[in-house]
Amino acid sequence: MEVYLDNAATSKPAEEVVNAMLKSLVELYGNPSSLHRKGVEVEREIKKIRRLVAKALGCNEKEIIFASGGTEANNLAIKGFIKANSRIGKHLITSKIEHKSVLSLYKEMEKEGYRVTYLDVDAKGFISLQQLREAISEETILVSIMHVNNEVGSIQPIKEIAAIIKEKNPRTGFHVDGIQSFGKIKYSVKDLNIDSLSISGHKFHGPKGIGAIYIRNGIKIAPLLIGGGQEVELRAGTENVPGIFGLGAAINILLENYDKNITKIKELKEYLYKLLEAELENIHITSGINDDYAPHIINVSLVGVRSEIMLHSLESDGIFVSSGSACSAKKKGYSHVLEAMNMKEDYIDSAIRISLSYTNTKEEIDYAVEKIKSHLYSLRKIIRR
Numbered sequence: 068m069e070v071y072l073d074n075a076a077t078s079k080p081a082e083e084v085v086n087a088m089l090k091s092l093v094e095l096y097g098n099p100s101s102l103h104r105k106g107v108e109v110e111r112e113i114k115k116i117r118r119l120v121a122k123a124l125g126c127n128e129k130e131i132i133f134a135s136g137g138t139e140a141n142n143l144a145i146k147g148f149i150k151a152n153s154r155i156g157k158h159l160i161t162s163k164i165e166h167k168s169v170l171s172l173y174k175e176m177e178k179e180g181y182r183v184t185y186l187d188v189d190a191k192g193f194i195s196l197q198q199l200r201e202a203i204s205e206e207t208i209l210v211s212i213m214h215v216n217n218e219v220g221s222i223q224p225i226k227e228i229a230a231i232i233k234e235k236n237p238r239t240g241f242h243v244d245g246i247q248s249f250g251k252i253k254y255s256v257k258d259l260n261i262d263s264l265s266i267s268g269h270k271f272h273g274p275k276g277i278g279a280i281y282i283r284n285g286i287k288i289a290p291l292l293i294g295g296g297q298e299v300e301l302r303a304g305t306e307n308v309p310g311i312f313g314l315g316a317a318i319n320i321l322l323e324n325y326d327k328n329i330t331k332i333k334e335l336k337e338y339l340y341k342l343l344e345a346e347l348e349n350i351h352i353t354s355g356i357n358d359d360y361a362p363h364i365i366n367v368s369l370v371g372v373r374s375e376i377m378l379h380s381l382e383s384d385g386i387f388v389s390s391g392s393a394c395s396a397k398k399k400g401y402s403h404v405l406e407a408m409n410m411k412e413d414y415i416d417s418a419i420r421i422s423l424s425y426t427n428t429k430e431e432i433d434y435a436v437e438k439i440k441s442h443l444y445s446l447r448k449i450i451r452r
Contacts, residue, residue, distance in 0.1 A: 125255025156206025
């Protein structure tokens with residue numbers, strides 16, 4: 068049996084997504100900037116998909132920009148805002164548990180002379196609203212906080228954060244990395260009262276290499292790529308038509324089954340959580356099963372066995388999990404997220420992330436937990452010798 072439980076890293080493209088991409092390669096292959104019929108046909112389809120993304124996010128289609136994925140989306144929203152609004156000051160705010168595409172960018176901004184406040188998180192993975200309030204000043208250009216943490220699944224109170232920012236300094240922008248929340252939590256960007264939000268197609272059964280950014284109407288953003296003026300001159304370059312078509316198909320599936328799929332993922336997570344507690348000894352589950360955590364992520368420490376060893380042991384049984392964020396898992400060193408949460412060293416050393424999809428089943432979870440239990444018992448016995 069093959070059991071894929073690394074959906075926070077990437078999810079398998081749906082069949083409808085593959086078919087939509089194939090259509091763009093075989094039938095609707097024109098350049099959307101071309102004035103002839105082959106180009107106009109593609110441009111028309113892209114407009115439909117832009118409206119679809121806007122519908123899913125609860126905004127206007129003119130506020131949606133396509134990008135190559137989450138990393139570019141975060142970079143454009145953050146760096147583009149900073150460049151366009153640098154007159155406000157030289158201060159930036161983020162948290163210590165952001166994705167590397169955000170943290171690395173803020174480190175670069177420090178080299179350019181900007182002062183960055185990295186907000187602490189508590190043992191459960193949540194920022195302090197009081198620390199945020201105290202950090203915002205007249206010189207704060209931008210606050211960037213992820214909606215759902217990609218390693219432990221903690222959901223930050225975005226609406227409350229937005230209210231604090233606008234109260235303290237109405238000129239301060241607020242960007243949200245929504246890459247792990249979109250498709251797992253229902254929300255409207257207008258209701259959240261944020262300035263920008265990034266999503267990535269391959270996190271919800273769409274293709275890799277495509278994402279989108281919501282940029283609130285009236286927000287000034289400086290482009291990172293200059294060229295032909297595509298995407299209202301914010302993201303130059305011929306559009307990734309196969310990716311956009313695939314993204315549209317994935318969002319169609321999402322909208323048709325939103326409540327049903329979220330409910331199923333929640334049920335699977337609760338089932339997995341209780342099974343881990345019942346079957347395994349001396350473990351620490353970092354992710355909760357209440358509404359403070361995303362429905363698809365469980366971070367569990369299998370104390371006494373290094374996460375990489377467990378990962379490869381499970382792989383031998385056809386079970387695929389993660390030892391951390393896929394974007395940084397191949398690099399040496401502990402998880403910066405778990406370190407920021409002040410987790411015990413043996414918990415960090417033995418942490419694995421199990422991330423679910425509505426395509427998973429209880430039978431797969433039964434099999435996975437059975438194999439985790441077996442390997443855990445055997446490996447602990449060997450290590451103790």
